[in-house]
Amino acid sequence: MNIFQQLQELATPCLVLDEARMLKNIAGLEERISSLGVKLRPHLKTAKSIDVANRMLANGNGPATVSTLKEAEIFAEAGVKDIIYAVGIAPQKLDRVLAIRKKGCDLAVILDSMAQAEAVIKASEKAADPLSVLIEIDCDGHRSGLAPDDQNIAELGKLLCAGEANLKGIITHAGGSYTAVGNEALAAFAEQERNAAVKAAGMLTKAGLPCPVVSVGSTPTSHFAKDLSGVTEVRAGVYVFFDLVMAGLGVCSKDDIAISVMTSVIGHQKEKGWITVDAGWMALSQDQGTARQAVNQGYGVVCDMEGRVMDDLIVSSANQEHGILSTRSGSRRRLPEIAIGTKLRILPIHACATATQFDGYQVIPVQKDGEIQYWPRFRGW
Amino acid sequence: MNIFQQLQELATPCLVLDEARMLKNIAGLEERISSLGVKLRPHLKTAKSIDVANRMLANGNGPATVSTLKEAEIFAEAGVKDIIYAVGIAPQKLDRVLAIRKKGCDLAVILDSMAQAEAVIKASEKAADPLSVLIEIDCDGHRSGLAPDDQNIAELGKLLCAGEANLKGIITHAGGSYTAVGNEALAAFAEQERNAAVKAAGMLTKAGLPCPVVSVGSTPTSHFAKDLSGVTEVRAGVYVFFDLVMAGLGVCSKDDIAISVMTSVIGHQKEKGWITVDAGWMALSQDQGTARQAVNQGYGVVCDMEGRVMDDLIVSSANQEHGILSTRSGSRRRLPEIAIGTKLRILPIHACATATQFDGYQVIPVQKDGEIQYWPRFRGW
Numbered sequence: 001m002n003i004f005q006q007l008q009e010l011a012t013p014c015l016v017l018d019e020a021r022m023l024k025n026i027a028g029l030e031e032r033i034s035s036l037g038v039k040l041r042p043h044l045k046t047a048k049s050i051d052v053a054n055r056m057l058a059n060g061n062g063p064a065t066v067s068t069l070k071e072a073e074i075f076a077e078a079g080v081k082d083i084i085y086a087v088g089i090a091p092q093k094l095d096r097v098l099a100i101r102k103k104g105c106d107l108a109v110i111l112d113s114m115a116q117a118e119a120v121i122k123a124s125e126k127a128a129d130p131l132s133v134l135i136e137i138d139c140d141g142h143r144s145g146l147a148p149d150d151q152n153i154a155e156l157g158k159l160l161c162a163g164e165a166n167l168k169g170i171i172t173h174a175g176g177s178y179t180a181v182g183n184e185a186l187a188a189f190a191e192q193e194r195n196a197a198v199k200a201a202g203m204l205t206k207a208g209l210p211c212p213v214v215s216v217g218s219t220p221t222s223h224f225a226k227d228l229s230g231v232t233e234v235r236a237g238v239y240v241f242f243d244l245v246m247a248g249l250g251v252c253s254k255d256d257i258a259i260s261v262m263t264s265v266i267g268h269q270k271e272k273g274w275i276t277v278d279a280g281w282m283a284l285s286q287d288q289g290t291a292r293q294a295v296n297q298g299y300g301v302v303c304d305m306e307g308r309v310m311d312d313l314i315v316s317s318a319n320q321e322h323g324i325l326s327t328r329s330g331s332r333r334r335l336p337e338i339a340i341g342t343k344l345r346i347l348p349i350h351a352c353a354t355a356t357q358f359d360g361y362q363v364i365p366v367q368k369d370g371e372i373q374y375w376p377r378f379r380g381w
Numbered sequence: 382m383n384i385f386q387q388l389q390e391l392a393t394p395c396l397v398l399d400e401a402r403m404l405k406n407i408a409g410l411e412e413r414i415s416s417l418g419v420k421l422r423p424h425l426k427t428a429k430s431i432d433v434a435n436r437m438l439a440n441g442n443g444p445a446t447v448s449t450l451k452e453a454e455i456f457a458e459a460g461v462k463d464i465i466y467a468v469g470i471a472p473q474k475l476d477r478v479l480a481i482r483k484k485g486c487d488l489a490v491i492l493d494s495m496a497q498a499e500a501v502i503k504a505s506e507k508a509a510d511p512l513s514v515l516i517e518i519d520c521d522g523h524r525s526g527l528a529p530d531d532q533n534i535a536e537l538g539k540l541l542c543a544g545e546a547n548l549k550g551i552i553t554h555a556g557g558s559y560t561a562v563g564n565e566a567l568a569a570f571a572e573q574e575r576n577a578a579v580k581a582a583g584m585l586t587k588a589g590l591p592c593p594v595v596s597v598g599s600t601p602t603s604h605f606a607k608d609l610s611g612v613t614e615v616r617a618g619v620y621v622f623f624d625l626v627m628a629g630l631g632v633c634s635k636d637d638i639a640i641s642v643m644t645s646v647i648g649h650q651k652e653k654g655w656i657t658v659d660a661g662w663m664a665l666s667q668d669q670g671t672a673r674q675a676v677n678q679g680y681g682v683v684c685d686m687e688g689r690v691m692d693d694l695i696v697s698s699a700n701q702e703h704g705i706l707s708t709r710s711g712s713r714r715r716l717p718e719i720a721i722g723t724k725l726r727i728l729p730i731h732a733c734a735t736a737t738q739f740d741g742y743q744v745i746p747v748q749k750d751g752e753i754q755y756w757p758r759f760r761g762w
Contacts, residue, residue, distance in 0.1 A: 012471070013762055045701060067663075067702045087702045088647040090393070090659060091722045112648060115721040143703055144648045144657050175700065266469040267493055267525045276525050278471060282448075283762075286667040286734065319556065320426060320733055321448045321468045322524055340496040341472045352701055353667065359761055380740055381394055381664075 003364055004305055006372045008343060012264040013283035015358035016345060017375070018307065020366045021258035022240060026056055029222060029239045036228045041065050041084065041215065043237030046352045049361065050078045051375035056240055065235045068381045069096045076105035084108045084215070086171065086235070088136060088144055091119035098127045108132035110171050112145050117156050121163030130166040134213060135204075139196030140176035140189070148172075148196040154207040161209055169213030170200045173235070177220040179292065181249055190225035193218070198230035223251050241351040244301060248293035254301065254309055259355060260345035261300070262362070263323065265338050273335045275325040279346055281318040285353035299323060300346040300354075307345060310336065315346055384745055385686055387753045389724060393645040394664035396739035397726060398756070399688065401747045402639035403621060407437055410603060410620045417609045422446050422465065422596065424618030427733045430742065431459045432756035437621055446616045449762045450477045457486035465489045465596070467552065467616070469517060469525055472500035479508045489513035491552050493527050498537050502544030511547040515594060516585075520577030521557035521570075529553075529580040535588040542590055550594035551581045554616070558601040560673065562630055571606035574599070579611035604632050622732040625682060629674035635682065635690055640736060641726035642681070643743070644704065646719050654716050655697075656706040660727055662699040666734035680704060681727040681735075688726060691717065696727055 001009075007016065033040040042056040045067035053075060054060055062082035066072045072083050073096075081104065085097070089109040100107045109131060111117055117133075124131045135156055138145035146153055153170075160167045174193035180186050197216045204211040216228075217235030219242075228234065241259045242252040263279035281299065290297040299315035302325055312331035317324045323346070327333050338344070348354035355361075356379055363373040382390075388397065414421040423437040426448035434456060435441055443463035447453045453464050454477075462485065466478070470490040481488045490512060492498055498514075505512045516537055519526035527534055534551075541548045555574035561567050578597045585592040597609075598616030600623075609615065622640045623633040642664050648657035662680065671678040680696035683706055693712035698705045704727070708714050719725070729735035736742075737760055744754040 011474075011477075011762065087659065088657060090645040090647050092645065093392075096392075113721060119722075138650075141653070143700060143705070144650065264471040264473065266471050269519075269525065272522070276469060278468065281734070282737065282760075286669075288667075319524060324524070340494060341500075353662070356663065357760075379663075379738075381392060 003368050003370070003372065007262065007305060007362070007364070010262060010362055012262050012343060013279040014262050014362050015355060015360070016260050016262050017361040017363045018258045019363050021256060022052070023055065023366065025239050025242055025256060025258060029236060030058070033222065033234050036225065038228050038231055039063065039233040041233045041235045042240070043067070043086070043235050044071055044075060046237040046355065047240055048356070048377045048379060049375050050074070052240060053078070053080070063233065065237070069093060069100070070378070070380050072100050072107050074378060076100050076103055076107065080105060082106050084110065084134065084171065086110055086173070088112060089116055089120065091116065094119060094123040097131065098123060098129060101129055106132055108134055108168055110134045110136045112136040114156065114159065117159050120165050121160065124164040130164050132166045132168050133160055134168050134171040134215065135200070137170055137172040137196055137200040139172040139193045140174050142176040145172060148199040149203070153200050153203040154209070157204045157207060157209040167210055169211040169215065170197050170204065171215040172197045172200070174216070174218045174221045177218050178245065178249070180220065181294070183224060183250065186220050186224035186249065187226055190221035191227070193221050194225065194228060194231055201230065219246060220249055220251050238351050241355070243348045243351040244297045245289040245293070245350055248290050248295060248297070254347060257347045259351055259361070260303060260307065260347050261354060262343060262345050265340055265342045265344070267340070273326050275335065275338055277323045277325060277344065278321060279323045280321040282320050283357055284315060284318060284323060284346060284348065285350065285357055287350035287353040289350050297349060300348055303345040303347060305343055305345060384749050384751070384753065388643065388686060388743070388745070391643060391743055393643050393724060394660040395643050395743050396736060396741070397641050397643050398742035398744045399639045400744050402637060403433070404436065404747065406620050406623055406637060406639060410617060411439070414603065414615050417606065419609050419612055420444065420614040422614045422616045423621070424448070424616050425452055425456060427618040427736065428621055429737070429758045429760060430756050431455070433621060434459070434461070444614065446618070450474060451759070451761050453481050453488050455759060457481050457484055457488065461486060463487050465491065465515065465552065467491055467554070469493060470497055470501065472497065475500060475504040478512065479504060479510060482510055487513055489515055489549055491515045491517045493517040493525060495537065495540065498540050501546050502541065505545035511545050513547045513549050514541055515549050515552040515596065516581070518551055518553040518577055518581040520553040520574045521555050523557040526553060529577040530584070534581055534584040535590070538585045538588060538590040548591055550592040550596065551578050551585065552596040553578045553581070555597070555599045555602045558599050559626065559630070561601065562675070564605060564631065567601050567605035567630065568607055571602035572608070574602050575606065575609060575612055582611065600627060601630055601632050619732050622736070624729045624732040625678045626670040626674070626731055629671050629676060629678070635728060638728045640732055640742070641684060641688065641728050642735060643724060643726050646721055646723045646725065648721070654707050656716065656719055658704045658706060658725065659702060660704045661702040663701050664738055665696060665699060665704060665727060665729065666731065666738055668731035668734040670731050678730060681729055684726045684728060686724055686726060
């Protein structure tokens with residue numbers, strides 16, 4: 001059986017990964033960041049898969065970024081030696097951080113408050129292990145971190161250096177760039193992110209403190225930054241698969257999107273212009289991140305089994321296990337005739353959210369005459 | 382350690398289940414439906430847990446409703462003997478249906494088209510096992526099924542009876558009731574649901590066909606139906622836990638909600654009026670089902686560790702692993718001072734969506750001097 005015949009045999013809904021598209025996405029960003037003279041630190045939260053991480057990490061052992069300690073534990077166990085846990089540390093999690101470090105992984109934490117710094121110092125002293133720390137900077141007001149010119153940056157740095165902690169530097173994330181549209185706006189956002197990080201790093205060096213790491217990144221800014229002077233590394237995650245939010249921003253095209261949800265047609269409501277499929281929000285996620293963009297893709301864009309986009313056909317609404325397909329509002333196209341039982345593939349709105357609904361990937365290998373592979377995923381904290 | 386001290390020890394985010402609230406919710410609907418003279422067929426898709434199912438199913442072995450074949454397989458294995466798979470059947474799934482039936486569970490499928498009926502007849506004949514079938518009726522235009530007066534109901538019934546299938550009757554679901562507000566509107570919706578099912582059943586009996594089952598249900602309509610004449614059973618699922626969407630409709634109060642997500646404070650943005658916690662959409666889900674209601678609860682309502690609602694404090698926005706707490710827009714309350722590391726509990730917007738983000742429940746047992754139990758959940762298809 002060829003690859004598409006093998007796909008046809010799988011039970012639906014399931015998560016399909018096109019390895020060739022993924023490898024192209026990985027190589028594209030690696031080349032871009034390396035040409036700007038800095039290091040890429042891939043975020044592993046999108047894929048949560050050792051098989052995918054092996055392909056994202058240049059030499060297999062890091063550097064990497066994670067969003068949960070579960071990710072840190074699993075990837076450290078798999079041999080990754082340099083990880084940033086990029087969510088503000090809660091003091092009660094430091095025992096787990098220290099346990100991961102004890103196994104030979106330099107796991108760094110991030111923080112933006114004196115209370116966190118004091119907890120980190122106490123834990124470092126108790127374990128006689130100077131915890132690696134980055135100070136989180138807020139470059140766009142979207143979530144957490146100190147303002148780039150906040151005097152507390154130097155105060156925090158002094159406190160950490162006076163204690164037993166290992167101050168590594170500055171970290172920021174331009175999450176707000178997900179709402180910027182067009183090349184110029186994205187390039188400007190990347191410059192804003194760089195500028196905030198470099199300014200904050202200056203607060204440390206002016207105070208005579210070390211700042212070997214200046215870490216920035218998001219998938220949109222990493223693809224549009226023109227200059228990364230003063231930055232030492234870039235973090236990004238969604239780029240490995242891409243998704244419709246990224247396509248809507250102009251960061252990728254629909255043909256770059258490497259994952260899709262395979263589904264079966266289970267009904268028709270012809271007078272309403274609906275086709276019902278067995279991929280509801282349990283499979284697609286409830287992310288509607290394109291609703292604020294110029295083109296609302298609902299819960300996903302419909303493709304045929306070979307991955308070709310079916311123009312104007314989207315998942316317009318979703319219940320737990322039902323997806324409703326219809327032509328995009330305003331479209332002149334007729335609803336296509338698609339028989340009960342027909343299999344289709346749906347491109348995701350947000351790769352992180354869709355992928356986490358599944359326990360693994362059904363992988364179309366680069367060698368299209370090969371066999372479908374199964375790569376497990378994990379989740380949890 | 383008392384129960385709340387034990388809860389404090391758990392890593393966050395985690396899913397907490399208050400068993401006493403759950404048992405009250407179960408008993409409440411059982412009593413109500415039994416007083417209306419019909420049978421309750423609980424939907425197991427909300428909990429996806431054998432421990433919870435054992436408490437929802439009157440005699441432990443059924444009747445039950447499921448939304449995936451994975452649920453059917455697991456609950457049949459656990460001893461449930463009478464299940465409806467309440468999502469329109471795809472022909473390629475019939476082999477799995479037959480395999481489950483072979484193990485002694487009367488698993489019924491639902492359909493609304495000739496193509497599905499033909500596939501069911503063919504599979505029944507091939508397996509020499511007359512598949513149990515219900516014809517799906519659309520009572521409110523929200524998803525799938527035939528109109529209650531559609532002539533195809535009788536045609537489908539005749540086809541199924543002429544073939545080797547076992548026509549059980551009629552099934553409908555008033556999913557549209559999730560947008561009705563207030564006792565009168567909900568009672569009217571319940572009557573609309575009943576009326577559609579009874580009318581459709583009449584189409585079968587008028588044609589001389591059997592219709593032993595007339596199945597209706599949704600959590601809102603099951604709590605507001607005044608009369609169920611002509612109906613034989615009621616299905617509901619969310620009632621086992623309830624959630625903020627149900628509280629917003631007036632189906633329950635916030636104090637009835639049996640599940641919550643335990644989280645830790647990880648940061649402050651005081652000038653913005655924000656507290657950051659480690660429960661983002663990965664833990665809470667992206668369901669924003671109260672956004673269309675009178676009071677928008679964002680991604681959840683914040684409670685203290687004993688489960689007491691903190692007035693006007695909600696999760697106003699969410700990233701993958703960050704939740705942002707703030708006072709409700711328009712509130713006069715000040716943001717409370719909550720120290721880094723403090724644990725809180727978040728009531729869910731939609732119980733089905735939040736619970737599926739976790740692999741199990743941390744259960745506060747009815748006997749509050751006991752120990753926290755762990756009940757596993759499953760997911761997948």
